[in-house]
Amino acid sequence: MYILKFGGSSLATSDRIKLVAQIVQEHLKKDAVISVFSAFGGVTNDLLLMAELAAKEDLSYKEILEKNEKRHLEVIRELIPVTAQSAILSKVKNQFNRLETLYEGVYLLNELSDKTRHVVSGFGEILSSLIIAEYFKSLKLDSLFTDSRELIVCKNSNEKVLVNYELTNNNLKDFFAQNKADFYIVPGFVAKNEQGVPSTLGRGGSDFTAAIIAGALDLDKVLIYTDVNGMFTANPNLVPHAYSLKDISYEEAMELSHFGAKVLYPPTLQPLLDKNIEIHIKNTFEPDQPGTVVSKSSQKNFRWVTGITHIDSIRLLNIEGSGMVGIPGFSKRFFEVLFLEHINVVLITQASSEHSICIAVKADEAEKAKEALDEAFQAEIAFKKIKPVEIEDNVSIIALVGDRMKSHHGLSGKMFSALGNNNINIRAIAQGSSERNISAVIAKKDVTKALNTLHEQFFEVPSKELNLFITGVGNVGSKLIDQLKKQESYLLEKLRLKVRVLGLSNSRKMYFNEDGIDLANWKDLLDKGEKANKEEFFSRVKKYNLRNSIFVDNTASPEISEWYKEYLANSIAVVTCNKIACADAYENYENLQNLAREYGASFLYETNVGAGLPIIDTLQNLVASGDRIRKIQAVLSGSLNFVFNNYNASEPFYKVVEKAMEEGYTEPDPKIDLSGVDVARKILILARETGSKLELNDIEREDFLSQESLNSKNNEEFFELLEKDEAHFQQIYKEAEENDCELKYVAQLEEGKAKVGLQKVDAQHPFANLSGSDNIVLFYTDRYAEQPLIVKGAGAGAEVTASGIFADIIRIGKK
Template identity: 85%
Template sequence: MYILKFGGSSLATSERIKLVAKTIQEHLEKDAVISVFSAFGGVTNDLLTMAELASKEDLRYKEVLEKTEKRHLDVVRELLPVTAQSGILSKVKNQFNRLETLYEGVYLLNELSDKTRHVISGFGEILSSMIIAEYFKSLNLDSLFTDSRKLIVCKNTNEKVVVNYEVTNKNITDFFQEHKADFYIVPGFVAKNDQGVPTTLGRGGSDFTAAIIAGALDLNKVYIYTDVNGMFTANPNLVPQAYSLNHISYEEAMELSHFGAKVLYPPTLQPLLDKNIEIHIKNTFEPEAPGTIISKSSKKNFRWVTGITHIDSIKLLNIEGSGMVGIPGFSKRFFEVLFQEHINVVLITQASSEHSICIAVKADEAEKAKEALDESFDAEIAFKKIKPVEIEDDVSIIALVGDRMKSHHGLSGKMFSALGNNNINIRAIAQGSSERNISAVIAKKDVTKALNTLHEQFFEVPSKELNLFITGVGNVGSKLLDQLKKQETYLLDKLRLKVRVLAVSNSRKMYFDEDGIDLGNWQKLLETGEQADKKLFFKRVKQFNLRNSIFVDNTASAEISGWYKDYLANSISVVTCNKIACADAFENYENLQNLAREYGASFLYETNVGAGLPIIDTLQNLMASGDRIKKIQAVLSGSLNFVFNNYNATDPFYKVVETAMKEGYTEPDPKIDLSGVDVARKILILARESGHQLELEDIERDDFLSAESLNSETNNKFFELLKRDEPEFQNLYRDAEKENAELKYVAQLEDGKARVGLQKVHEHHPFANLSGSDNIVLFFTDRYPEQPLIVKGAGAGAEVTASGIFADIIRIGKK
């Protein structure tokens, strides 16, 4: 004999009921079937909503009642031929007449007792089972309907169910011995108490009904049909990568269902454990899918952790004070108060100093618990031996569950490390001695991020998801997006990095997509976006609250760099080619470094100095290994190097600058490059990375441009002045040519002092013969005193700058 239970989602429409009938008929081909039915999807909620409205003298309950009745009558008309409808339509209307009478009583008394609530909430299962029974009769099946209130006897107080198994098992065995049929139809959820008054088995109790019957009849299996393919490694609505588990143990299922896995009602396991009756959780809409088998052992699982789950509707209660320390019986008093108030404790943690006790309870019981505890300990509170109970809301519990966790070391370390690296603060921790469960209380807003972080850590092929929010999609930004698209497969296959771009922005528009932006179509998508707003951009990134979030700044905007501190303070890493932040006041530069360390975020700016060249990384490695910088000499402006490599006093200087500007070697305002400010910022950054507390005004600068051209307000005016000053540029070139030297704009740091300016470089110097826009840096250190460590290569251009930003993103991924 088979026993099948179908949940409300499987019975939401007449079409779904027909699908259920097909599944039942397939089982009937093999043996007799007992089928337990929930109410039609959403009906139990509607029944209780109506009761609440009636208790508040809100006549809207009648509208809901009318709609609910119509829904059931419509299902009858859709399922049954006209000739078979009259009898069941009469029965359905009779049930709704009884419901209407109950609601009228609640309305008139302005009171809704637990007893009335249980009676009302059970009507959904009775109605659905009656209708389905008539439907199967119309299919000419040998079916028998029985009211489970005649079989199951229980005591139900404050949502806590105690089944009288001695009486219940006898009722069930007697009934099935006396009544023979191919197909038995039983309403789930409903029962009666010792006085014969209708009651229920608690929300989700239809699972429990099937388990009670299976246990009484010593069946081998219980089939629970629902709308998902079994129990998952995590909630698939919150963790898209979650997958169904093929096999778990009773204990694992109990832990997962207790901590929020909605697929199985926790008490369901009670009648099955001792008899080793398997539970098969199946999908009504994909019956061929394997689903999940729950049995005594989960040895088929190869992972240490079986699942991750969470509970949302909880609050923390904390009691603390010196009056608790070393006082025998304090905990007994504490928990006795909660017992007397019928308050269930979800999680307990106590400091080893005995100075505090922290518990988690259902959110709707927190105030009641606080009042009872404060009243019980009023004397201690009055004498300030303990503080009044504090309630903390907006929290959730997340839990790792698995039978094999106890035989594997370091799981809790991995769990807390993964959460900490994503700025998820843990308020309380609990771990049972069985080591089957590690629970932590976190902020409710962090639940999705925490579940995804832990799922990535424990269940996915070792890989890391990086979530990018990119502002600035001009020359550099567009090249970066091209590179990300091109390397997507390589990053996943070779480096185990899944890089997603969730936002792009320019000065006009910004576009967000939490599922990831199609990098083959980002330009068109951006045009459909909303008006760019830096504050709103940050707010959205923060609201997404995703693990491994990275803000990428490809602009030269001082305003955007001012937001770095906010991103870092929210554990959002920052990657930037924008030099302004690192060349700002030393206090601000140091603050950004401290924020990155404090909040576990990365602040990377390799491209601030040499585009794609590993200059800062090299310097940081030298410093970290204990070397000391004695002197740095460098050609750090790819744009200035390009200009002076191509200027030969034949073509005018302004023409060479125009070419550099068109090819992307200069900023949109070329004065930033030609004034030497850009180079001064770069040597300032290297000085700070070397341990010197310099400001930008401390950098000595030798200008080769006239003051008038440096102060010009527009590019047109600037180029006019370059034309006027052409003789000066020619003189500079001719003087160098006479000495068989080249003109290079050089930056130098020595003895804590830095300067930048145009210099003549002779043919044997390492700076000679630099081609195109190449940069070069000479590091003279204690380890490299005579022959410097040299970093040389392309130091400007959108492609190489984008590659430098890309490299910083990869560094974060490998962290």
């Protein structure tokens, strides 16, 4: 004999009920079937809502009642032939008349008792089962409807369900021995108490009904049909990569259900454990899928952690004070108060100093618990031996669950490390003595990020998801996006990095897509986006609250660099080619470094010096390994190098600068490059990486431009003045040529002092013969005293700068 249970989502419409009929008929081909039915989807919630409204003298309950009656009558008309509708229509209308009478009584008395609540909430299952029984009769099946209220006996106390198994099992055995049919239809959830008053088995009690029957009749398994393919590694609505589990143990299922997995009602397991009756959780809409099997052992599950789950509707209660320390019986008094108030404790943690006890309870029971505890300990509170109970809101519990966790070391370390790396603060921790569960209390706003972080850590193919928010999509930004798109498959296959772009912005528009932006169509999407706003951009990134979030700045904007501290303080990594922040006042530079360390957020700016060249990384490694930097000499401006490599006095100087600008080697304002400010910023950044606390105005700068051109107000005026100064540039070139030298704009740091300026370099110098826009850096250190460590290569251009930013992003992914 099979026992099948169908939930409300499987019965929400007449089409779904027809699908249920097909599943039942397939099982009937093999053996007799007992089917337990829930109420139609959403009906139980409406029944309770109407009771609450009636108790508040709100007549809108009548509209909801009318809507529900109409819904049930429509299902009858859609499922059952007209000639067979009369009897069932009468039965259903009779049930709604009884409901109406009950609600009128609640309305008139302005009172809703627990007994009435139990009675009205059970009508949904009775109604659905009556209709479905009539439908199966119309299909010519040998079916028998039985009211489970006549079979299952329970005792309800403050919503806690206790089944009288002796009476219930005898009733069930007698009924199925005396009544023979191919197909039995049983309403779930409902029962009667020992006094014969209709009651219920608690929310989700239809599962429990099926388990009680299976246990009484010693069946092999219970098949629970719902709207998902079994129990999942995590809530699939919050964790897109969650997948269904093939096998789990009773204990794992109980832990997962207790901590919020709504597929299975926790008491369901009680009648099945001793008899080793399996539970098969299957999908009504994909009945051929294997689903999840809950049994005595989960040895088929090879993972250390079976699932991750959470509870939302909780609040923390904390009591503390010196009057608790070393006082025998304090904990007994504490928990006895909660017991007497029928308050269930979800989680407990106590400091080893005995100075405080922290518990988690259902959100709607927290005020009641506080009031009772404050009253019980009023004397201690009055003498200030302990503080009044404090309630903490907006928290949730997340939990790792798995039978095999107890035999594996380091799981809690991996859990807390993963959460900490994503700035998820842990408020309290608890681990059961069975070591099957590790629970942590976190802020409710962090639940989705925490679940995804832990799922990535424990369940997904070793890979890491990086979530990028990019501002600046001009030359560098567009090249970066092209590179990300081109390398998407490679990053996933070879480096196990899934890189998603979720936000884009330029100076006019910004566009977001939490599921990831289509990089093949990003320009059109951005053009149709909303008006750009730096504050709103940050707010959106913060609101998404995603793990491994990275803010990428491809601009040269001072205003955007001012937002770095906000991102870092929210554990959002920053990758930038914008030199302004690191070349700002030393106090601000140091603050950014401190924020990055404090909040565990990477702050990477390799492209600030040398575009894609590993200059900063090399310098940091030298310093970290204990080497002492004696001197740095460098050609750090790809644009200036390009200009002086191409200027030979045959073509006007301003024309060469224009060409450099056209090819993307200069800043949008080329005066920044030619004035030496850009190089000064770069040597300043290198100086700070060595430990020097220099400011930008400490950098000695030798200008080769006229003061008039340096003071120009725009590019047009600047180029006019360059053209006017052509004779000056020709003279500089002629002097270098006469001495068989090349012109290079050189930066130098030595003994804590830095300077930049145009120099004549002879043919034997390492700076000679630098081609195109190449950069070169010479590191003279204790280890490289005679022959410097040299880093040399292309130091400007959108492509190489984008590749440097890309490299920083990958660096974070590998962290």
